[in-house]
Amino acid sequence: MQFDASLPIYQQVVTAIKKEIASGTIHPGDKLPSCRDLAVSYRINPNTAARVYQVLEAQEVAETRRGMGTYVRDDPQLKDTMLREMADGYTAQYVREMTGLGFDREELLKILAAWSDPEEKTKEDAGNRKEKTDA
Amino acid sequence: MAALLKYEFRKTKVLNLVILIIAAIGEGAFLLGSVLWADSVLLTGSIVLTCAAAAGFLLVPFQSADLLYRELNTKQSYMLFLTPRSPKSILGAKILTAIIWLAVQGVVFGIFSCVDAGILYRASGATEGLLSALLSSVGGAGFSVSDLVLFAAKIIGMTYGFILSVLMAYFFAEIVQSTVLNGRKGGVWFSLLIFVILFIAFISITGRVTAVVPEAYQFAVAACMDAACVVLFFFLASSLMEKKLSV
Amino acid sequence: MLETKNLVKKFGSKTAVDDVSFTIEPGKTYLLLGPNGSGKTTWMKIAATLTKPTSGNVYWDGEPVGIESRKKISYMPTESYFYNWMRVADVGTYYRDFFEDFDEGKFREMLARLDLAPDARVRDLSSGMNAKLRLAAALSRYASVYLLDEPLNGIDLVARDQVLDTVIAAMTPDAAIVLSSHLVEEVESIASTAVFIRDGKILETRDTEELRDTDGQSLADRYRLLMR
Numbered sequence: 001m002q003f004d005a006s007l008p009i010y011q012q013v014v015t016a017i018k019k020e021i022a023s024g025t026i027h028p029g030d031k032l033p034s035c036r037d038l039a040v041s042y043r044i045n046p047n048t049a050a051r052v053y054q055v056l057e058a059q060e061v062a063e064t065r066r067g068m069g070t071y072v073r074d075d076p077q078l079k080d081t082m083l084r085e086m087a088d089g090y091t092a093q094y095v096r097e098m099t100g101l102g103f104d105r106e107e108l109l110k111i112l113a114a115w116s117d118p119e120e121k122t123k124e125d126a127g128n129r130k131e132k133t134d135a
Numbered sequence: 136m137a138a139l140l141k142y143e144f145r146k147t148k149v150l151n152l153v154i155l156i157i158a159a160i161g162e163g164a165f166l167l168g169s170v171l172w173a174d175s176v177l178l179t180g181s182i183v184l185t186c187a188a189a190a191g192f193l194l195v196p197f198q199s200a201d202l203l204y205r206e207l208n209t210k211q212s213y214m215l216f217l218t219p220r221s222p223k224s225i226l227g228a229k230i231l232t233a234i235i236w237l238a239v240q241g242v243v244f245g246i247f248s249c250v251d252a253g254i255l256y257r258a259s260g261a262t263e264g265l266l267s268a269l270l271s272s273v274g275g276a277g278f279s280v281s282d283l284v285l286f287a288a289k290i291i292g293m294t295y296g297f298i299l300s301v302l303m304a305y306f307f308a309e310i311v312q313s314t315v316l317n318g319r320k321g322g323v324w325f326s327l328l329i330f331v332i333l334f335i336a337f338i339s340i341t342g343r344v345t346a347v348v349p350e351a352y353q354f355a356v357a358a359c360m361d362a363a364c365v366v367l368f369f370f371l372a373s374s375l376m377e378k379k380l381s382v
Numbered sequence: 383m384l385e386t387k388n389l390v391k392k393f394g395s396k397t398a399v400d401d402v403s404f405t406i407e408p409g410k411t412y413l414l415l416g417p418n419g420s421g422k423t424t425w426m427k428i429a430a431t432l433t434k435p436t437s438g439n440v441y442w443d444g445e446p447v448g449i450e451s452r453k454k455i456s457y458m459p460t461e462s463y464f465y466n467w468m469r470v471a472d473v474g475t476y477y478r479d480f481f482e483d484f485d486e487g488k489f490r491e492m493l494a495r496l497d498l499a500p501d502a503r504v505r506d507l508s509s510g511m512n513a514k515l516r517l518a519a520a521l522s523r524y525a526s527v528y529l530l531d532e533p534l535n536g537i538d539l540v541a542r543d544q545v546l547d548t549v550i551a552a553m554t555p556d557a558a559i560v561l562s563s564h565l566v567e568e569v570e571s572i573a574s575t576a577v578f579i580r581d582g583k584i585l586e587t588r589d590t591e592e593l594r595d596t597d598g599q600s601l602a603d604r605y606r607l608l609m610r
Contacts, residue, residue, distance in 0.1 A: 005570045005600030008591050039550050043543075045411055045574050046553050048591065138479040146465070213463035216432055218480040219452040317393075377448075381433040 001042055010051045013042055015089075017052070018061060021072060022082035029074040032062060139220060139228035144235075150198050151191075151236050155243060158187040162247045169254050184247060191240045192294070196302040199233045203306055207313040208322055212382035222376035226306060226369060233302060237295055289354050296361030303365045304333045307372040314380045337364060383407060384429060384455070384527050384558065388438035391424050391582075398424040400582035401438070406527060409555040411572060413590075414562040415605050416579035422562040423460065424582075426529045430457035442527075453482070457529045458520035462512040464504045470515060471500035477519055489522035495544055510536040517545060521552050528552060528559045534568060546572060566602045576601050578608050 001016060003009050020026040033041060038049040053070050056062035061078070064070045072078065098108055161183030168177025206212050215225055256266070270278040274286065305326070312326035341360050348356045384406040391399040399421045406412060414422045427433040429440045431447050442451035464473055470493060477484045493500060496514040498507075507515065513536045520528060533549065534542050542565075550572055553559060563569045576593065578585040585608050593599055599607070 003571055005567065006594060006598050006603060008594045009571055010591060036551070039553070040547050042571075043546055043550065044571050046550070047409070047574050048571075051591075141479065142476070145467075210459070210461045210463040211465060213432065213459060213461075214465060214476070217430065217452060217457060219449050220480070221449055379434060381427075 009044055010048050010055065013038075013044065013048070013052045014055050014059075016042075017056065018082050019086060021061070021079060022086045024079060026072055028072050028076060028078045030072045031068075032070045032072060034069060136224055136228060138218075139224055140232060143228050143232040146202060147195075147198055147232060147236065150194060151239075154187055154191040154194065154240070158184060158191070158243060158247065161187055162251070165247075165251055166254075169258060181251070184244070184251075188240070188244045191244075192237070192298070195233050195236045195240070196298050196305075199229060199302055200305045200309065203229060204309050204323070204326070207309060207380075207382065210382075216382055222373040222380075223369075226373050226376070229306070230299065230303060230365070230369070234299065237298070241291060241295075293354065293357055293361075296358055300337070300361045300364035300368075301334070303368040303372070304337065305330050307368040307375075308333060310372045310375050310380060313382075314375055317381060333368075383443070385441045386425070386429075386438075387441065389425070389428065389435055389440060390437045391421075391428060391433065392436045397582050399428070399435075402582070402584055403438075404577070404584060404587065406558045406560060408526065408558050410574045411553055411559045412561065412575045412577055413566075413569060413573035413601070414560065414577050414579060415566060415601065416562075417609060420579045421582040422579055423531055426457065426531050426560070426562070427459075429527075429529060430455060430459075432457075432459075454526040455529060456520045456523040456525035456527070458516050458531060458533060460531045460535060462504075462507075462509070462516070464512075464515070466505045468504045469500065470498055470502050470504065470507075473504070473515060473519055474500075474522075477522065481523055483524040485522050485524065489518055492518040492522060492548060495548070496541060510538060510541070513537055514541065514545075517548070521548055526557055528557065530559065530561045532563055533561060534563055534565050542568060566605055567600075570601045573601070576604070578605065580609060 001012075003012055017026070017032070021028075026032075032038070032053070035046050035049045035053065038044075038052065039046040042049070053062060053064065056070075057064060061073060061082070062070050063073050075081075095108065103111070161180045164176050164180030164183065166180075168174065168180055206215060266280075270280065270283060274282055308326045308329035311329050312322050316322055316325055341357065344360065345353050345356055386405070387403050389399050389402045390397070398419075402421070402425065414425075416422055424433060425440075428435055429447060429451075431452060439446045441447065442454065445451070447455070468476070474484075474486050474489045474493075477489070478486050490500070493515075496518060498511060498514055498518070502511075504512070504515070513533075517530070517533055520530065530549070533545055537545055546569070549559065549561070553572075561569060561573065570590070573590050575587060576590050577587050586604075588604070590601060593601070593604060597604070
């Protein structure tokens with residue numbers, strides 16, 4: 001994983017794990033890797049890995065079971081909670097950036113309603129052009 | 136210590152085995168010549184043996200000194216100095232390896248010379264009388280074969296003692312060089328210089344001491360001085376290695 | 383604990399280490415950061431007992447570093463130092479013969495992961511392969527302190543990941559790892575403590591996450607700031 005090294009790494013790993021829960025890659029009740037395995041897979045210090053789990057536990061996302069390891073909390077609502085948290089985070093960032101540029105709420109809503117991904121549009125155009133040349 | 140010796144032998148075995156193999160070839164030629172009564176083969180064999188013996192004697196200390204020099208002045212020194220072994224063990228292993236190789240050579244050449252002498256004696260058809268006349272001319276009346284062997288042993292012992300004290304003094308000189316120069320140029324000359332100074336000092340002291348000692352005790356005194364020299368430089372060298380040497 | 387107290391090392395008129403004092407604690411990974419000639423390698427060599435100090439000293443378990451500390455400290459030098467006549471496997475045998483904490487199985491495993499043939503001759507190894515061998519030898523010991531001098535030097539991109547993984551695997555609560563590296567960005571994430579050194583002096587010692595949390599700086603940012 002590519003880190004932003006000017007921000008605490010443990011936070012970034014916490015977010016990455018929450019994302020995996022939100023997207024359904026990890027399910028509630030799943031066993032999380034051991035501290036050492038987490039350290040190796042994310043290429044971080046084992047102390048940082050331990051801190052990640054501490055934070056996840058404090059935020060009631062994970063729980064450590066004595067002698068067995070760390071597990072995602074077996075809560076069926078957890079995925080939705082995580083989705084909301086991720087959504088809030090991204091939205092907050094978007095709103096902050098856009099209002100920082102001077103857009104107001106109404107303009108944001110209009111932009112979002114009319115939004116289509118330019119990358120998708122380019123692919124669509126390319127597809128249409130191909131159809132035309134084939135015809 | 137065992138591990139140190141293992142690797143000292145690994146590092147020095149090629150040259151020493153070559154000498155022993157050449158000696159074996161020489162002895163083989165000698166034996167072949169004596170069986171076939173082929174004088175030239177026999178003579179070649181004995182020349183090869185003599186050269187191998189002389190070379191071997193000199194090459195053991197040379198190789199040992201050269202090896203230490205290379206180890207002190209290149210990064211290969213890390214191999215020895217990262218290990219949890221004291222300088223005394225490290226130097227001890229080196230001098231012990233030299234002693235063992237010299238001893239092996241001594242035994243091998245000793246056996247060869249006894250065998251060859253026996254063959255020559257029988258082949259020449261010499262009588263006991265001729266033998267005792269020959270012995271008397273070397274060591275005076277009543278000089279027997281066992282006296283000759285003892286005498287040879289003394290000479291060899293003194294030479295060994297001398298070689299070892301020279302080697303240990305040279306180890307010390309190399310360590311002084313490495314400590315003082317720490318990689319700068321002129322290492323070889325510097326250690327040679329220190330060695331020459333020590334050598335001259337040693338020879339003059341020994342010479343003066345043995346001059347005042349009666350002949351019968353001269354061998355014993357020389358042996359003691361060699362031993363003292365080896366011990367002195369061993370402690371000086373290992374102490375310097377431990378306290379001051381940076382590689 | 384590896385304690386450095388008022389350590390000074392001079393080479394002629396040049397002062398490589400200028401009255402340095404600090405402690406290396408177990409369970410932490412230290413990253414020594416500084417320009418060439420700042421004293422990082424000299425300090426490591428003194429801790430490894432290869433170089434003798436001018437004054438002051440490094441202490442292991444209260445005693446000046448010496449034969450006992452060599453049993454507990456594993457040093458990986460930047461230079462190639464194995465005997466030329468050795469093969470890769472011989473290096474393992476040598477370490478096994480001299481170090482009680484050497485794990486030959488681990489060594490062979492590391493050789494396989496780093497793509498080093500056991501029967502290759504040391505003198506035929508490229509500088510990168512030699513570096514991998516030095517690393518494998520140093521990390522196959524169960525030491526209390528690992529001193530790794532530029533462990534990523536000369537190592538290709540893919541192998542660097544393997545090296546870092548191996549270093550992380552060596553991190554335990556009883557061991558301390560001290561790394562020096564120019565490739566700040568690549569090793570940032572694995573260090574717990576950054577030690578910034580210049581001209582033989584320690585400019586600053588920081589907990590890496592605290593630096594990010596409080597100052598919003600990466601090690602690279604901090605380095606540029608301190609070394610300008």
